[in-house]
Amino acid sequence: MKIKCLTILFVLCILSSCAPLSPNEKTLDKFSAYSFDYFDTVTTVSGYAESQEAFDEIANSVLADLGEYHRLFTIYHRFEGMENLCTINELANGVHRTVTVDRRIIDMLMYAKDMYEKTNGRVNIAMGSVLSIWHDYREMGMSDPASAELPPMDQLTAAAEHTDINCLVIDEESSTVTLTDPAMKLDVGAIAKGYAVEMVAQRLEEQGVTGFVLNVGGNVRTVGAKGNGEKWVVGIENPTDNEEKPYLAYLGLAGEALVTSGSYQRYYLVDGKRYHHIIDPDTLMPTEGFTSVSILTGSSADGDALSTALFCMSFEDGLALIESMPSTEAMWVFHDGREVTSSGFDTYRTK
């Protein structure tokens, strides 16, 4: 009799494990949304929510916010009835070099100036005149690979005369920006994405949202842990095609940011050689030291700026900079496939 009872109990156990959860036990499902509209890259918003509708509400607000930052920070497009980085660059060439801009632009530019100091000038948003030459040659080279060529060095050095960040004058009080050198241009490509992602993530945190992650072209910012309380697992892609080791590292994040800059992400070919998009402020040429640099830190704005900065530094200088910053870790990948990490990087590894 006991055996029968036990058997029945056993069968009931199996059955109950198959049965759907009762409706008052809410389960969170994972949803994702993509957009190609912002910062010239792909944006992914993922999150755990009770329903598609609940997810969409948050994701749509995230995308709307990112869209707003994109319009403010883009140097390539102007929009009706709004001053942005593009109009700052245009107006700086005219007589009225002072432009009144949105508070969010002021904050971002002040942050950029701060990062210029912290990175010894390796991140310089005043390099626009140099970077725009590279941008034009890259665009031409990509649309017509047969006639792709490098920008002439004398053109680059002439442009480099107009990259003094002190010529960017910000008046916080009146919310105005002045470029005192009319030939200078701003390019916030090394900062704007990560900064915008950070701002949007912080707003979500203020609203008490958790279980979300934003990824704008390699700028990842987690907002809380996953829906089940576990950490998000972020894989750093192996730039070399290796089936045995598709990811260089698996890192567990819950609230932190991970930003990877890679020389394999945006480039063009000239005579079979790759020329990527991160330009060394000294040589005015694409940096040569690393295949990729990843930064793990609290803010995706810092992560974005530091990943560019480290690309433009020797490994030793970069390591010293990272070790001097609290809760900031980095991983360098050299062209021969060698990986080196900062002292606390391994504590984030999940396997």
Place this chain on the structure above:
Amino acid sequence: MDQNQNIPTPASPDGRGDHQGKDVRRGRNDIIFISALLLILAIIGLGFFLFRKEGSSVTVEVGGQVYGEYSLSRDTVVDIATGDGELNRLVIRDGKAFVETATCPDGICVGHRPISRMGESIVCLPHQIVITVTDGVDEGPDIVV
């Protein structure tokens, strides 16, 4: 326990017939019980068989709209047409998906290694294509950078 009860005990002198009747009934009950058990297990088994995961598949999205879903367990070639004569050729072979050729200017999607783990994706930025492994068996990371 049941076996012990089958042995006649001297303590019950006239209970033999009674015991036999019970045994028959118990035997029949056992058969019904075991049959029912087997039937339930068979139904569960059938359920697992019918609702089992069809292995991994990839979802192709173009400009945010689902373009198609393709099983990774069947070798196939899909030409993803994004209009204006632009084309990305998705190839599924040996349980992995990759972009073989594309008319996009950078060719980064073509250079991407084949994907097969849940959550992995190949993106073609110029053509706004996202190819993601969904319903994966093999768990990948949540996010890839």
